Amino acid sequence: MLSITVLMTTGMLGYAAGPITMYDLRYALRFDAQNPQQVAAAWDHVHAVATLQGIVNREEPSLYVLFAESGGRCIDEYWLGRMSEPGRWLAGRKRVMVPNLAALIGKYKKSIKGAVVYDPAVPATSNLASTIAGVENLIAIRYDRSPGS
16 A cells, blocks of 8 residues: 555656566565564565665655555555556556565665664664654664574
8 A cells, every 4th residue: 555655646746657666575474473583574574675665766656565465366466557557647657576675675775875773672663763764765674683684
């Protein structure tokens, strides 16, 4: 829904019609809720992508994320299809799918000024990190001492 709102709001203002970068984040919905590492990884990816989306869509619609599902259907695909129908504001816009998070961050690395790291032991810090990320063009990242994090 956030994707639609950001794209609709900026698109109605008449921004350039360049290609829309697509990222499929639905993999983050498929995790073992009993496995704390999988839960944390899912949250980390969703939070990082959301902060990146806020940065790169600020000036014009650029990044559309597929995430929301209901009844086995991707709600984000539905709305993108509707807004891409002939005569609608996304009609004719090319789409470029990015295969993974590393490629997505690489594509937009010039827009990212760094990271803001927050403390998962203090839940409110993730909200603060999101705000700071938006103001300073940073990606929000959860502090984690685990190897490979």
